[in-house]
Amino acid sequence: MSQYTVGIAGNPNCGKTTMFNALTGSRQHVANWPGVTVEKKIGKIKTDNDSIEIVDLPGTYSLTAYTQEELVARNFLVEERPEVVIDVMNADALERNLYLAVQIMELGVPLVMGLNMMDEVRKSGKNIDSDKLAELSHCRVVETIARNNTGINTLLKASIDLAKEKKGAWTPLNISYGPDLDPVLTEMERLIEAENFLTDKVPSRWTGIKYLERDEDVVIKGRMNNSELSNQLEDMAKKVGEHTQKTLNAAPDALIADYRYGFIASIIKDVVSYPILDADRISRSDKMDKVLTHTFLGPMIMLAIVYVIYQVTFTLGEIPMGWLESIFGWMGETATNILPEGHLRSLIVSGIIDGVGGVLGFVPLIMLMFLMISALEDSGYIARMAYMLDRVFKIFGLHGTSVLPFIVSGGIAGGCAVPGVMATRTLRSPNEKLATIFVAPYMTCGAKVPVFLMLTAAFFPNNAASVMLIITLGAWAMALIVARVLRSTIIKGKSTPFVMELPPYRMPTLRGVLIHTWERTWEYAKKAGTVILGISILLWAMMTFPQLPEERIASYEAQRTPLTSQVEALTKSGQQEDLANLEDKIAIIDNTEAEEAVRHTIAGKIGTALEPVSKLAGFNWRTNIALTGGFAAKEVIVSTLGTAYSLGEVDVEETEPLSAKLVADPLFTTASAIALIIFTMLYAPCFVTVVTMARESSWTWAAYSVIGSTTLAFGLAVAAYQITSAFL
Amino acid sequence: MGKSICLRNAKINQKLKIISVTGDGELGRRIRDMGLIPGTEVHVIGKAPLKDPVALRLKDFTLTLRNSEADNISVAILED
Structure with a gap:
């Protein structure tokens, strides 16, 4: 073996x-x-x-x-x-x-x-x-x-x-790089071999080529290994470079490339034969490009494709989402019936089932999104999007390939900023990369989708798809504007080359698309099972403890007891009108107690403390708790709002969807919803993204992003709330 | 061989041959990695909706580059 x-x-x-x-x-x-x-x-x-x-x-x-x-x-x-x-x-x-x-x-x-x-x-x-x-x-x-x-x-x-x-033996290829470079390279080889310079790893000729190409990585390693010889080689490369620049108007790396292609051409002429008659044939791919990247049609089709992705995702995704919702609803009910009332039941129903269920409910959406994005990527269309958008991106100090980090982050809603920020590695200009890293998390990632979806379903039920499209375009606009501001203030600098292949259009393979979709979906679901489960439990604890002091509970009980006995009396005599009246009174007491209980908890105290400031943007203490939780992971906003509202109400209403509860809350207006959408779009990315940002750039830059984006988000949310409130 | 012009000024579907590539450092390297070297035959097959970047057809494949990068490439017109 x-x-x-x-x-x-x-x-x-x-x-x-x-x-x-x-x-x-x-x-x-x-x-x-x-x-x-x-x-x-x-x-x-x-x-x-x-x-x-x-x-x-x-x-x-x-x-x-x-x-x-x-x-x-x-x-x-x-x-x-x-x-x-x-x-x-x-x-x-x-x-x-x-x-x-x-x-x-x-x-x-x-x-x-x-x-x-x-x-x-x-x-x-x-x-x-x-x-x-x-x-x-x-x-x-x-x-x-x-x-x-x-x-x-x-x-x-x-x-x-x-x-x-x-058996592990290497046989390097020796080709000529022309009369100017060859003698220098031979001399370099001799020097390198004499001192066994880096020869334990790479062939001597290869090291010579890399010195001629002024390859930073090899030169740095060489200097550490033997600085004297490294300097000598660098001098030789510099000298011959000056010579070729003067006589041939080309640097050694250009000459080396030319000779490599010369070698390749000598092979190709005996290997590849082209059809004679077909020289002017326009390939199918070129024909498609005539339409798909057409001056007017191109951008229209691009917009239409993005819109279709939404429509398909939402209309088709709704069906399995409904199934998952009923499954988790049933699980919640069953747990409520089986378990005795108390902290354990509350933990399992409100903490675990509601929290994780709220997040897993969106798995079908994410699968559908990625199915379509992977297909687009494999078909070659994403490269065309970069091609069509580069001129626009350049205006904002970015690069056509910034489109990929943006799309992966959720430029087509449903991505994730973590791989999105990672995708900035294809950007080789540090400035464009930093700007892209900063703004990519503004995009509508899969975790924000549930938040937006819930809010649009609640407040704009008849235009949900259009509002979602506006949100996505708004995220793009904000990302581009902020990038421009960054590129003309803290990170000025020249742009990097945009030399990119436009691969021919290809039919995506089912296997490729499925594997890709599975990887992304699994990434998301895994997060739900680990990070989010932990956070759900932590937040449940924050919203349950400390409990109301004994005498407050006793006081509510005392208010309720006379009413309850009256109810019993009336049920026997059958006076319906007075009965309803009494039950309303009991409900009011229950709600007041619940509200006081939640406010008494750690989370309630934080949320209440922030309320005087957040009120400017129309956020009540419940929203504040949810947004704080959202820093851990954006989907937690939904589950926390759910928990916050269901804890504040009586049992029977627990299965009612969150959307309906928000609409019913008189303090949560349409203006609050708009402000919440804007704030969620822009404020600090989740901590997983922040860690990734730090790894791709630096902790300082990640900190800038968290503070800068949150400040911007709050400013705009306040503006949106105040303006909308004035008009509505 | 026709006169030499800058690639930026080439018209769509003109047959061109690259005469020289002047960019050095990363830009030059990037251009050469994609096979744009003296002697290569190319033609512009299209421009993005805002006229920049351009799509360039080589013998076997298509690539795209910005006008500002095309400035580093001079070409001869073989045929209009």
Whole structure:
């Protein structure tokens, strides 16, 4: 039984994730690369004789040190020395995909090329001679179509065979980088080998290339290892750079790239043959782009797609949501009937079932949202959204790819700011990244959806979908405006390059979409079972203790006793009118007692203390408690409001939906609802997001965001409440 | 070969050939990573609704870049 590690590298949009899923099935484990928040997926498979660990590397076009993804991929190859690397390539764009392969070959790691998407190649009329490619590149080449599992087993077998044959030995590719660089590189190699400089990890020629390319990461490591030699190499690179700049008007890194492409071109001309007659054929994808990115139609269609996603989610999602609601309602009722009255029943019914049920009730919504977003992502449409929106984003000091963090955070409602903030890693300008991190949590994340949904259902029942659309667009507007303000004040600076692939439109695969949706949904549900369960219990305790002193309870009891005996007397004589009157009186006493009880608790005291200030925005003490809880996780706003209102009322009404209770509360007006929507949209992100923000930027920046956003949120909520109250 | 112009000024569907790429550092690296090097044949297939960025068709695939980045690329017009 042998153990092998296989790395999967490849460009973005080459079907790498599909290939990884096809190779590993459901046996995946998701973690983070050490020190960074780039997602690391590992899958373990067993064949008859071998146990293989498959590591999915981040999708990159190159192995430079400009992005965290590229560094992670490169360091994995260098530090962990996998037995084999599979480079998954979009064979339809073989030339560009070979650019990454050549860089892996320069390093020398045993390489298997997976020529993926062969179906598209055949459809386009091209012909690829993969045997010739193997011969010219000295690598194993396997043709695959990952989306229907074609060639997967051959690819795996080729990889294991290569691993067994190479036994960890690296054979770096030696190509010429031209008459100017070659002599310098040879001299560098000699010096590097003489002092065994970094040679325990990487080939000497590779180190030389990286010095010529002025690769920051390698140079820094080199300086720490042997500063004298490092300085010498840096000087050599600088000198030849000045020379090539003068004579060829190009820096060494540009020359190296040119020669790599030259090498690739020499391979391509013998490997790929293009159809002669089809030269002017407009591809289906280009035809679709004529409509989908059209000056007028494009933005209209984009808006329509976002709207359709809402409609589908809400109309379809309502059905399973109803089932879940009844299940949790039934569980609550059953627990109430079985358990004796007291703290335990209160804990289970109000703390656990209501709290967790309120959150899990939204799982169908989140599933539907992600089903559609994953499909859009896989189809290539999200890249078109970035393309169409970049001009707008640039105005606000952001980048077209900021659209991805925004959408993942909930730009199309239902995302989550945690992966959204993580997605800012694709932004390489620190300034644009900081701005995006700050404002991405304004988007309507899956946890805010229930809050907005509950409020719109209560106060705008006839226009729920339209109001939800307005909320989402409002979040975008606020995010963009705040980003602009940030980019012209505390984080000024130039914008980063927007050079991005527009992948051809593809039909998303059911498996890919389902796996993605499952991952996201599970992430959300797991949060409900852990963090939110804990918080629900904590909040229940805060809203139950300390209890009213004995004499207050006795006093309410004393008020009630004479009325209760009167009721009994009247029931016997059958005087209906007076009976109803009396029962109303009892209810008033009950409610007053309940309210006093809740106000007496820790939460009540906090909420009441904040009320004089929050009143400006129309928030009562119950809202205050909910919003404080919302810092832990936004969905807690709903469950806490639910608990706060149900604790304040009598048993019979407990199953009544929260929306109806809010409408019935005379102190909670439409103006309060609007102010609450605005405040929830903008105030401090949940603490999980804050931790992620700190990890992606710094604690100072995360603190800025919490304080800045909450101040802004309160200011706008007050303005909205005051203005709306004046008009309504 | 036709006259040399800046990529920004190229019209939609003109056949072009890249003559030089001047950006250095990260911008240059990014442009070259995507296969935009001297000798490559390209044509502009479309512009975003607000005329920026542009969609550029290479032999095998499509990419997009901003006008301000296209300023670093000079091209020759092969055919109108």
